[in-house]
Amino acid sequence: MKKIKLGCPNPECSNHKKNAKLKHNLTNCPICGSSLVHVCKNKKCHTLVEDDDKLYCVLCNADREDKKAVAAKGAAVGGAGLIGAGIKYRHAIKDVIVTLIKR
Numbered sequence: 001m002k003k004i005k006l007g008c009p010n011p012e013c014s015n016h017k018k019n020a021k022l023k024h025n026l027t028n029c030p031i032c033g034s035s036l037v038h039v040c041k042n043k044k045c046h047t048l049v050e051d052d053d054k055l056y057c058v059l060c061n062a063d064r065e066d067k068k069a070v071a072a073k074g075a076a077v078g079g080a081g082l083i084g085a086g087i088k089y090r091h092a093i094k095d096v097i098v099t100l101i102k103r
Contacts, residue, residue: 004052007039008032019046 005021008029015022015031021039028035040047040057047057056064 004038004049004055005041006036007046008034009037009048010034016046019043 004024006024006026007019007021008015008031010016010029010032013029013032013034015029021041021043022029022036026036038049038052039045040049040060041055042057042060045057045060047059049055049057054061
């Protein structure tokens with residue numbers, strides 16, 4: 001089971017204002033006593049999560065997927081660039097490595 005984060009839904013509570021994430025074994029807020037609800041795992045997000053199987057809200061999950069896609073694209077382009085540079089400058093790289101080994 002994924003460890004969901006619980007938060008206080010009461011806007012006047014200091015736990016809600018600080019966006020405090022409480023442990024899953026608690027049922028009520030220790031400060032105001034209101035019943036805890038499932039909130040997004042993101043540290044800056046206060047959004048309630050409807051589905052108990054999800055750790056992040058819809059907005060944070062979409063943002064995470066976008067970041068993963070950009071990182072994968074950047075890694076593919078960067079890796080291809082390194083291979084291309086390695087092929088183009090292989091003799092110069094070989095000379096540098098040989099001189100480093102001889103030291």
